[in-house]
Amino acid sequence: MSELLVVEDLTVTFPTTRGPVDVVKGVSFTVGRDETVGIVGESGSGKSMTSLAIMGLLPKGARTSGSIRLNGAELLGRPDRELRRLRGDRMSMVFQDPLSSLNPYYTVGLQIEEVYRTHRGRSRKAARKVAVEALRQVGLPDAERRVDYYPHQFSGGQRQRVMIAMALVCSPELLIADEPTTALDVTVQAQILRLLAELRRQSGTGMVFITHDLAVISSIATRVLVMRQGEPVEYGTAEQIFAEPRHDYTRMLLESIPRIDDPLAEPASDQVIS
Numbered sequence: 001m002s003e004l005l006v007v008e009d010l011t012v013t014f015p016t017t018r019g020p021v022d023v024v025k026g027v028s029f030t031v032g033r034d035e036t037v038g039i040v041g042e043s044g045s046g047k048s049m050t051s052l053a054i055m056g057l058l059p060k061g062a063r064t065s066g067s068i069r070l071n072g073a074e075l076l077g078r079p080d081r082e083l084r085r086l087r088g089d090r091m092s093m094v095f096q097d098p099l100s101s102l103n104p105y106y107t108v109g110l111q112i113e114e115v116y117r118t119h120r121g122r123s124r125k126a127a128r129k130v131a132v133e134a135l136r137q138v139g140l141p142d143a144e145r146r147v148d149y150y151p152h153q154f155s156g157g158q159r160q161r162v163m164i165a166m167a168l169v170c171s172p173e174l175l176i177a178d179e180p181t182t183a184l185d186v187t188v189q190a191q192i193l194r195l196l197a198e199l200r201r202q203s204g205t206g207m208v209f210i211t212h213d214l215a216v217i218s219s220i221a222t223r224v225l226v227m228r229q230g231e232p233v234e235y236g237t238a239e240q241i242f243a244e245p246r247h248d249y250t251r252m253l254l255e256s257i258p259r260i261d262d263p264l265a266e267p268a269s270d271q272v273i274s
């Protein structure tokens with residue numbers, strides 16, 4: 001598996017009134033082509049800051065050190081004009097909150113077309129065809145009609161699909177999905193996970209999948225990075241993390257996954273009175 005993304009010793013620092021604070025502290029991981037790497041950790045552990053650093057979208061004032069290479073080319077310190085060319089084209093992100101990242105005043109079709117036209121410079125007509133196809137690809141029924149819907153006319157799960165369609169419209173090599181299923185019920189969540197796995201298989205996109213839920217990671221990732229308070233706690237293959245976690249924190253995350261054979265969740269069959 002060749003390396004698509006290499007993150008080395010990444011640190012993200014914010015100036016505060018009490019001095020600089022590191023919100024990501026020396027994080028390293030690698031994503032191969034056609035591979036999904038999971039990042040897990042509690043709220044505030046630095047998952048989103050790590051992904052925003054990769055995309056070059058950190059809030060103003062943030063400072064970075066270390067290295068982030070996409071296909072061997074350094075991204076840290078690149079001028080914004082160059083990063084803008086890469087974003088939406090070679091690397092895309094599905095943001096944690098789809099409502100705040102879709103513009104409520106434009107139809108989803110127009111927003112997807114815009115991404116496509118920015119990078120491919122094609123006509124409105126060509127872009128529209130691509131937008132409808134992208135919505136179809138993420139399993140939205142009636143895509144020809146819904147391409148003219150506004151974001152609020154979709155359900156939460158459908159909006160996630162729209163975001164994924166928008167992220168994939170230029171067939172990026174790298175897709176970062178930041179908690180794309182957190183707000184969804186388990187059935188829709190499973191559908192989105194299947195969809196992402198399918199898209200990865202079809203187009204060989206490398207993925208970073210961010211969640212605070214280790215159970216979700218188990219079904220999608222080959223490698224896992226566990227973070228806590230900005231620090232990398234543990235990094236290894238999914239098998240290793242699940243079978244022999246080395247750190248108490250990872251063990252604690254694993255123990256919080258409800259199990260089907262949990263005696264409290266389901267009565268044992270010999271206890272069932274028929």
Ligand SMILES: Nc1ncnc2c1ncn2[C@@H]1O[C@H](COP(=O)(O)OP(=O)(O)OP(=O)(O)O)[C@@H](O)[C@H]1O
Nearest residue numbers: 014023041042043044045046047048049050059212
């Ligand atoms: N603009 C900012 N200035 C200073 N600190 C910030 C800023 N934005 C975020 N932080 C801090 O950075 C840390 C990491 O935040 P981040 O959003 O990466 O967490 P997360 O792991 O994505 O959490 P969640 O699961 O809640 O999304 C948090 O402690 C947060 O308070």
Ligand SMILES: [Mg+2]
Nearest residue numbers: 047048096178
């Ligand atoms: Mg986050």
